Amino acid sequence: MLFNSYAFIFAYFPIVLIGFFLIGKRNVRAAAGFLALASLFFYGWWSVEAMPLLLASICFNYWAGLRLTPAPGRTDRQRKRMLVFALTVDLVILGVFKYANFFIANVNDGLAAAGATPLSMLHIALPIGISFYTFTQIAFLVDCWQGKVHERSFVHYALFVTYFPHLIAGPVLHHAQMMPQFANPSTYRVDANKVALGLAIFTFGLAKKLLIADKMGQYADLMFTGVHNGTLPSLYTAWFGVLAYTLQIYFDFSGYSDMAVGLSLCLGVRLPLNFNSPYKSTNIIEFWRRWHISLSTFLRDYLYVPLGGNRKGEARRYINLFLTMLLGGLWHGAAWTFVIWGALHGTFLMINHLWTAKVRRNATPGRLARVAGWALTFLCVMIAWVVFRAESVNAALEIYKGMLGFHGAPTSAFGEFAVPYRKPEFFHTLLVGLFICLALPPTISLERWVPQPALLAGQPRMAWTATAVIALATAVLFGFCVSQLGSYSPFLYFQF
Known part of the structure; x- marks a missing residue:
């Protein structure tokens, strides 16, 4: 269920x-x-x-x-x-x-x-x-x-x-x-406070899954399934299909994590933080400290460290890092696409560590450098998601060719295959998704948004009003989410 x-x-x-x-x-x-x-x-x-x-x-x-x-x-x-x-x-x-x-x-x-x-x-x-x-x-x-x-x-x-x-x-x-x-x-x-907060976090997670992840998934499947069936993606179609999947897996996993935290909190049990706005990362090292935190911690403590970690010289450190990510990719599934995905991230991490140690060292990056770092990190993550989602290595190669324009330039992209990406619904959901994952704090911090009794001591009317507004907004969002139930919509990480 x-x-x-x-x-x-x-x-x-x-x-x-x-x-x-x-x-x-x-x-x-x-x-x-x-x-x-x-x-x-x-x-x-x-x-x-x-x-x-x-x-x-x-x-x-x-x-x-x-x-x-x-x-x-x-x-x-x-x-x-x-x-x-x-x-x-x-x-x-x-x-x-x-x-x-x-x-x-x-x-x-x-x-x-x-x-x-x-x-x-x-x-x-x-x-x-x-x-x-x-x-x-x-x-x-x-x-x-x-x-x-x-x-x-x-x-x-x-x-x-x-x-x-x-x-x-x-x-x-x-x-x-x-x-x-x-x-x-x-x-x-x-604990009534935990139950109320848990239900609110669950509702936000449910909204992420149903209103963003599933919507983006429909557009991502158009491109990836089309390529699997032999359709060659143009530049326009390839990039928007990959971007759709980038948001789908983000909100699918983020939504599941929020729901799990919320359900557990209702039962009085706090689950560890597993997802912390990874698309805000300005380098790939930071990305892996924010994405699937429990798996990253497991791989570090029970694989990378036993392999020797960084205790056996610089060269061995990078080999251990690459092997850890390679096995982390294989953990996700028994296919060469997952192995390649792990190898890509292993390579990204090695380059990032080399850059930090040899070039940047202890220098604090400025604002422009942080923006450039974010853009490069987001691009690398998108590139790696292609092989993670593709049905086969050959399909991934065709998508990469499409992203490079080998299957047609933007002016030739508005054919029948690309029509769905021109719908207003696609762009509205895309923009909302990008705003949430890049501008808003993670849902796990919802506790800080809810007015605390100590902060409103002596102002019972304001405390009651704030609580009522938040409760009403959550109830309306929950009702809208329930209206979207009905279709089979499994979580992507169930297959791993």
């Missing part, structure tokens, strides 16, 4: 919210168990067939975590062997389900060139959310080995892994961010 569906908004979430707090008044452990079961139901709604794998993964990693924790009679060597074993099991399972067919397909290409008999493909479906819950548990195992985990409740661990706001599309959670909240009795008490 999608966050942006009637079933979720008007049935599932109200039942879970009410049930969680009613049970929490009597027994907090039972409330945590109820929320874990509700999260499993949410996952099962997507794929009952994938439930046994999720449950087996939770049980195995919880068992392994107990044996990785330092304890009397347990040597470091024994614990390291257990860590290697547990990580191998997790990565092999992820590899089989997500990458086996990709590997077989590439082997078959080589066999076909040699005239040999191809291997049979594995007829297995990719379990939804497997990358997120696998990475979440890998981080847990490593922290258990390092002695950082002190929470031992299986119920809280199961809830930590399955917690429905993040289970399908992230963020990649860290046990220290979540399990203490589940162990805190105050989490299970209704």
Whole structure:
């Protein structure tokens, strides 16, 4: 069930919210168990067939975590062997389900060139959310080995892994961010301010998804699907199609992140910041500190640093950086397009670090330099999104050719294929989207927009008026969003 569906908004979430707090008044452990079961139901709604794998993964990693924790009679060597074993099991399972067919397909290409008999493909479906819950548990195992985990409740661990706001599309959670909240009795008490703020953040996220991301997605699909079917994009069509996708994935991911934060806040739990206006970045290093923050942090802490980070010389640092981004691209999907996307960002980051270390050094960039840096960063991100979205490497190459004008100049672009990009609706949505992502603060900061009681102490009428205006505006926006529900509109990050 999608966050942006009637079933979720008007049935599932109200039942879970009410049930969680009613049970929490009597027994907090039972409330945590109820929320874990509700999260499993949410996952099962997507794929009952994938439930046994999720449950087996939770049980195995919880068992392994107990044996990785330092304890009397347990040597470091024994614990390291257990860590290697547990990580191998997790990565092999992820590899089989997500990458086996990709590997077989590439082997078959080589066999076909040699005239040999191809291997049979594995007829297995990719379990939804497997990358997120696998990475979440890998981080847990490593922290258990390092002695950082002190929470031992299986119920809280199961809830930590399955917690429905993040289970399908992230963020990649860290046990220290979540399990203490589940162990805190105050989490299970209704907080009207948190519920109100959570619903407002959810509404803004819903608006981003339905009113901007989905609208931009229609125009992006016209170009990318057209190229996949053999239509060559002109200069005009290619650039506006790529720009449409650039905004689609931004507001799709931003909208999902806002909805997840809002839903969780209603339940009294604060999710970590995962998305912080990345298109405002003035360099690619800053972009990766703002985009999918939890994944960037995971890759840094559990891949880049173990590879050696910047501790083994400058050359090794850049190799480690490139490998980290390459694997980060592969994490997004089993296709060469994702590998190339990761390689592009790895290259961008290496150039950015070299520029900072060798040219700019400690100099503070002026306003003109910041504007130029933003424009170059935005352009690089757009260029990389092409291969991220394209159906194949060949399709991406045709789009790149179109962006360079090899398939026609602007004057020849107003053919039938480009007509949709001339509609006023496209440009209105485009301009609104650009204004929001470049000029407004992230929705996560909505708490600062809401008048605080302390600021309006002694002015009850003003406080009431401000609250009423914000509540009315949120209700109107929510009602308009609900009127747009009905069509199938999955989040892009569900496929990763």
